[in-house]
Amino acid sequence: MATSTHSVSLEMSASAHSTADTPTAHLDELLAELRSKALEFAKVSPSARAALLRACLPAIRAQARPWAEAAIAAKGLDAGRPQASEEWLAGPMTTMRNTRLLAEALDAIATTGSPGPEEKKVRRDERGRTVVEVFPNTVVDALLYTGFTATVRMKEGMTPADVRTAQGSFYKQADPKGGVSLVLGAGNVTSIPPMDALYKMFVDGNVCLVKLNPVNEYLQEHLDKAFAPLVEKGYLKFVKGGTSVGTYLVNHPEVDDVHITGSDRTHDLIVWGPPGPERERRMREDDPVLKKAITSELGCVTPVMITPGPYSDSELAFIAQNVATMMVNNASCNCNAGKMLITAKGWSGRDKLLGLIKAELGAQKPRKAYYPGAFDRYRSLVGERADVVKLGDAKEGELPWTLVFGLDSANKEEDLFITEPFCPILSETSLEASDAAAFLKAATAFCNDRLWGTLSAVLIIHPRTEAEPGVSAALYDAVDQLRYGAVGINQWTGLVYALVTTPWGAHPSSTLKNVQGGLGWVHNTFMLEGIEKVVLRGPLTVFPKPPWFVTSKTAHEIAPKLVELEFEPGVLKVPAIAIAALRG
Structure with a gap:
């Protein structure tokens, strides 16, 4: 179709070519x-x-x-x-x-x-x-x-009565x-x-x-x-x-x-x-x-904030599997893929956790880079950096799992802070923080001010840390102030996408001129209006291992059973799923 300056053209957008354009x-x-x-x-x-x-x-x-x-x-x-x-x-x-x-x-x-x-x-x-x-x-x-x-x-100022008045407006x-x-x-x-x-x-x-x-x-x-x-x-x-x-x-x-x-x-x-x-x-x-x-x-440079705390070795191992899942799922071509680890400088568990994440990713076979532009984005973001670790034997058409740890949080020109990779790159930066409450405050400011996108963020915190004086209030403040449409506490926001009673969309601070992660909401089966964000809370560790974890050995057996369960839910279908999960 011929276009002018008064009509929309998508000709400059990166896209695969259709095999058969509809006439x-x-x-x-x-x-x-x-x-x-x-x-x-x-x-x-x-x-x-x-x-x-x-x-x-x-x-x-x-x-x-x-x-x-x-x-x-x-x-x-x-x-x-x-x-x-x-x-x-x-x-x-x-x-x-x-x-x-x-x-x-x-x-x-x-x-x-x-x-x-x-x-x-x-x-x-x-x-x-x-x-x-x-x-x-x-x-x-x-x-x-x-x-x-x-x-x-809900947005500031809304009352419970306002929620009921506003929801499902089409049907009113x-x-x-x-x-x-x-x-x-x-x-x-x-x-x-x-x-x-x-x-x-x-x-x-x-x-x-x-x-x-x-x-x-x-x-x-x-x-x-x-x-x-x-x-x-x-x-x-x-x-x-x-x-x-x-x-x-x-x-x-x-x-x-x-x-x-x-995009x-x-x-x-x-x-x-x-x-x-x-x-x-x-x-x-x-x-x-x-x-x-x-x-x-439209996406996000999704942060994964690791609040310093008294994590055991098994808890750090679970967090590493959780982070690896956020990175590996769908060849890292998800708008909510974990992209930016944020740790506290001086935290004693930092090196161990990063080593465990490296080991988990190294155990995963590289994936086909199926999404258009993946190789160009990868080359542009990795370039000639010296601080890059590439994991796995990537064959033709594949990209390795790539780690860029130790980014300078003060570098306002860092491309990895402002560019969603949409390819298998996981970065890390650390912030000065004297304790957990200070870290939560610093991480919130860093995410809001330095990272591109407003779609979703993950925040990991040990329950014993949360119970410390002042930390629960600091956590509330962080969740309240983070400008993201979904905040996952201890678990991946991919679940916010999948539950569907949960609205899915970017923080409402986005505008048409500065769209960031997008405008509006989808899923949202309760048809709520006036949404600010979704807050997902999960345990620090989960047993049996969730089927969405890339380390599950039985996920391919469980997934068809979950389709059947969603077709017709019933308590009697749960044991077979649980037994398969226990073997994973």
Whole structure:
């Protein structure tokens, strides 16, 4: 499509090339069909919407294996090894859970007027901030994730009554009109495109066109079948295409709003146009190229803050496995991959922990660098640095697990502080801190002021340290002040993505001009509005080993069982999962 300075172009964005761009005539037909169905879909009752979602569950179940196997093959994983579990867990399992929980929320709206949770879970915390307990909500979840909790911290000034008034706003409209949303799908995690669409449809109330990323356009046949009840009704469509198709769709008059999961560079191309004087003028004058609403999830240099404390050898070993998981999962091509370890100078456990992390990563085979631009980003960030450790025998098409420890925290020009690698690089820096409380304060300031991105952060703290005088208050302050949409205490924020009752998105301090980790929220099956952040809490160590850990020996056996459990939860399904986990 020809473009001008008054239309959006994605031609400068880094992307794989599509094997088969959807013809523009067919795109026009699909958008015309979606437009014709927008009002009809907006008028569908909550109970009828729940029925549509429940009709998708057996279809997702039928596609789970071929869907996961397609992703396993595309990413060069071994289907017979634990690493294959990643594509079950981050693909059909999470999508199944999202679909089912949205159906339950819609049933709750139909019967009580609210998507939940129960009244007592919307409360004020010890300092008067309104929070919503969103996990666990069932006996099954409590059994599977023993010791894990998640709360949503609402924006300052909101009361519990305000939360109830604001949530599920689409379903409070007297005469909803609906609209047509465009989702520009992510190429790295296979549940992202369908789950972004589910949010636009069942929380925002719009019909939806999803343009799959060329990296995972192999998903189309599986998603068309998995969501056939919605596709056949004309409420949801999936298409393939590269930058030219994306440009055409973003500019299409039948598209009312856009959601993108990708990079901040692509976001800014869409909103402000290519870099140069014209973009600068537009930003000065608040004159974006894109005149439509846009939401986004764009990534982060994810910090992992290690609060100094009395960790035992076994606890340090578990932390090392946890950090290795944050790095290795999905070849480190996750927006929430652990990227920046932050330690305290002089902490006696620092060298031991870093050595254990090195050993864990060294035990992992290098992965295929499947995501476009990975080699260029790697070369740019690693360059000729002398302080680099490369682990593993990387074959052609692979990248080694790479450690860059000892970065100068005062160096304002350090690229690794401001560039999301999206490749297997893990860095470390240390801060001056006299004790745990001082470390929490210093680490919070460093993350907020020096690291790029506002999506998620991990903070590890020993329970005995937290119990020390003044430390609990310092921890509250740190969590309160960290400008991230998700903060994981002792556990990876990848779980915030996967639980789906938890909203997923960047801190609301992001703006259209300085988008950082993105704008808006997805997942969020309780349909909350006025969110500031999600706080995940987990035990310092977990037994048996979680199936998402890269050190689990039975994860590939557990993952299909979890898909079945999410299809139809039941306490009787838990023992088989637990037994397999005990062998891991």
